[in-house]
Amino acid sequence: MTGPAQRVFRTEGLTKVYDTGEVQVHALAGVDLELYTGELSVLLGASGSGKSTLLNILGGLDHATDGRVWFRELELTDLPDRALTRYRRDHVGFVFQFYNLVPSLSARENVQLVTDVAPDPMDAAEALEMVGLSHRIDHFPAELSGGEQQRVAIARAIAKRPEVLLCDEPTGALDSKTGVAVLEVLKQINDEFGTTTVVITHNAGIRAMAHRVIRFADGKIAGVEVNETRLAPHDISW
Amino acid sequence: MQAIDIKLLRDFQRLWLQGLAIAMVLACGVAILLTAFGMHTALEDTRDAYYERNRFAEVFVDTRRAPDRLLPEIREIEGVVAAEARVQGIAMLDLPGQTDLAMGQMLSWPEGGEPLLNVPILRTGLPPEQPGEVMVTTAFAEANGFDIGDQFHANINGQRRQLTISGTARSPEFIYTIGPGALMPDNAGFGIIWMTEAEMQAAYDMAGAFNHVALRLMPGAVEEDVIDRLDTLLDPYGGLGAYGRDGQISDSFVATEIDQLRGMATVVPPIFFAISAFLVGMVMSRIVALDRAEIGLLKALGYFDLEISLHYLLLAALIAVIGVAIGWGGGTLLARGMARQYAEFFDFPYLIFRVPAWIYAMSGLAALLTTMIGALRAALMAARLAPAVAMQPPTPPVFRKTILDRGMAVLRLKQTTIMVLRSLIRWPVRSALTMLGLGAATSAVIASGFMFGALERIIDLAFNQSYRQDAVILFAEERPVSALADVMALPGVMQVEPQQFHAAILRNGPREKRVSIEARPAGAELSRVIGADGTAIDPPPGGILLSDRLAEQLEIGVGDMLEVEFRTGRRETHEMVVSGLVEQYFGLGAYVEIGALDAMFRRGPQMSVANVLVDEAELPALHAALQDTPMLAGLIEMNENRQSFQDTISENVTVVNTVYAAIAILITVGVAYNGARIQLSERARELASLRILGFTRAEVSGVLVGETMLLAVLAQPLGWVMGAWIAQALSNSFTSDLYAIPLVLAPANFAWASLVVLAASLASVLIVRRRIDRMDLVAVMKTRE
Structure with a gap:
């Protein structure tokens, strides 16, 4: 699982500075990182350690202040907004802590938001079936539990058959039982489709399911661990 | 249908009341544009065709x-x-x-x-x-x-x-x-x-x-x-x-009507369009601000900026479509009503009272365009939101201490009052625009209300002060004043006074005007000239009194010499001094003293009409007698005149006033309801927190009601000034050679306008207040924003 051919993301000295006018916050302070095809990696760190900023830049939601970033051979660093949008549309699936479902759309319609614009999507019903929500397909977000909402969000992310799945605290708003169910889905997607998956969490227990664990502190990588044996989500101690 | 379009429709469903309030204002503009422009075109085309085909002289x-x-x-x-x-x-x-x-x-x-x-x-x-x-x-x-x-x-x-x-x-x-x-x-x-x-x-x-x-x-x-x-x-x-x-005469009335329609078509609809554009802008900006998370999501999912902008423009377009539909419906009905009125007053052989399709298209496009302009800023705002920033909740707005804070501290205001005041100061543009909107509503009531006072003044001046005779007897030719005795002898005649009318051309340098000069005895009681101070005045010998509009057209003032070419009587040209100006609402009057005129014409006392007071019970006898009296050309019954004028006017004024009050209420609801809804969505969390902290419902809604009502009260002086200004503009636009509508604004006009707008504001904000009462505290606190 090493070697440049399988490399999906590469960053060099990635730096992000937020200038609020009065103070400058170094969210990322020179990050060099490589992520590989089919890998499920967990970014671990306290809040404010820079992991979300990294995810945003990898996902093409934000520009770095300094340093460079590549998706395969495509350099994202200075890509204009329109090209970044195209990149997100074609390659990236997002899962957010607060699900970010559109409340006025049903589960199926939330997934359709993606299938309407992606180049080679699966059917919305199929995506929802994969996350075990066939029976809730016409329900609105307000009629679903937190875990169900997050599974809709995952269905929405995978419906476009993305090459990378970026998950920002996917279980952060869920209790342990529901959280496990969500992680099961993520693992299943990763296993079945080989989708490169990045999961941000500050829940240290989750690292046990990853191929690799990258620990963040103060905008820098504090350490990288490779799991020789991975635990299934239901075996994770929460 | 694409999911994003479904979202659009569902969003619109959620906002329908706000959308409807805006659509109604827009509909007013469309309806008036349709009616005024359609009627203008129909009237003008028909007149031109009629004149051409039937060789109307020039x-x-x-x-x-x-x-x-x-x-x-x-x-x-x-x-x-x-x-x-x-x-x-x-x-x-x-x-x-x-x-x-x-x-x-x-x-x-x-x-x-x-x-x-x-x-x-x-x-x-x-x-x-x-x-x-x-x-x-x-x-x-x-x-x-x-x-x-x-x-x-x-x-x-x-x-x-x-x-x-x-x-x-x-x-x-x-x-x-x-x-x-x-x-x-x-x-x-x-x-x-x-x-x-x-x-x-x-x-x-x-x-x-x-x-x-x-x-x-x-x-x-x-x-x-x-x-x-x-x-x-x-x-x-x-x-x-x-x-x-x-x-x-006939062409003047038709041309005046056409001019007024054109004026109405060009002045009134833009006001409504501007207000709706402003409302759309206000609401759409807020929707975009509230939708940050969804916009961020759409961007993260790979939607382009243009698609997102279009999404919000389409939402505004839906409002426009509904407004245009209502406006077309209302305008068609209004045009029909107007056509009926024209049919009553104008005798066209084939007046096509049909609004051409292109005017429908034009009014619809104009409405759509203004709505788009209103929504443009919000749409660009949505496009400009950075996808990553959109994913995070907005940072609290920056409040800073201002000079007003010291004042608030001195006054020891309650915290809730301070919240209201700070919010007004924090968003000065928004506060100002809301005030402008509410002021516009007040001005609409004032602008219509002035017609009431104006017509009362016209009726009072014309019938109670100036023309107090019951009837005017027209002679076929000028008669010596000695014939008054014969008139006095007619049945029912209680008082009689002579009067002369002379066609004349008045000249001041290059300016000239054809008018009818009225001559009557000094101290006449039945037909009088009323000066600006409200008392009867008599033109001095050798002098002439002019109505102010006539003097304005001749560019002449009191004390100036005026060349008067009489086309009747002696048919001589005399220099006369303008001895005074009188305010007058019908025609372009010019007045001289009858004795002085006869002396100037070097002849004995004459008259062309006799003004009479009649005992009403004897009217049939008078009519019978007049039919057998030679040398009579006709009889004008002033009572009938008065009655038909008052009936027609009061009917029109009631209609116009109702329409304007409805429009004012629409604008108020559009502004106040939308403003309060926006505030509620911004402050739901804040207000829920206050409730959790133990503030009562009344105290919490006080913040919301307080802000809207404070703005509404502050908007009133602005509305008064705008209203007086619009009333002045309307008064000017109605003024023609045929008649003038004076600007009469009493304190009651202003008070009534403010009452309507404040009541409508209160009603709108109370509707929103009900939402506070029903607020689910826990749910509000849980939502991210």
């Missing part, structure tokens, strides 16, 4: 008695295409089954064929051929229920004749028919009557002569020059001064 002149041999000379005036002479006169009519006297304008019908100019359109029967046969205007026949073959009596130049109706017709000369001295058309009481030329000449002693000429000009001919030549030719024969279409 220059007219009345004269005492000109020989027929003058006609070839008139035809040879440079620029004249055709000239046609006729004999005309006023007759008193005695209609079967009616005790009231009616009046008729008698016109000669040329021998062997129809007239060359002002060609009437025959509706039924035939033109007059035999002695005693007459053709009458369709409106007159219909109003009196006349059919072909019906008969009535007329006192023509002192001779009582029996007339038989041979046909009915419409004429481009009499689209708007108004009797002498009348303020409103009265189709039953005044009609146009054509009689054979031979009979007219015999009746008015005009064998081989005429007293009216109409001319049609070549394209490019200079009307002024033709008028000058014509006046010179007719001067020896008592020419009263030629005039163009602008001096022709």
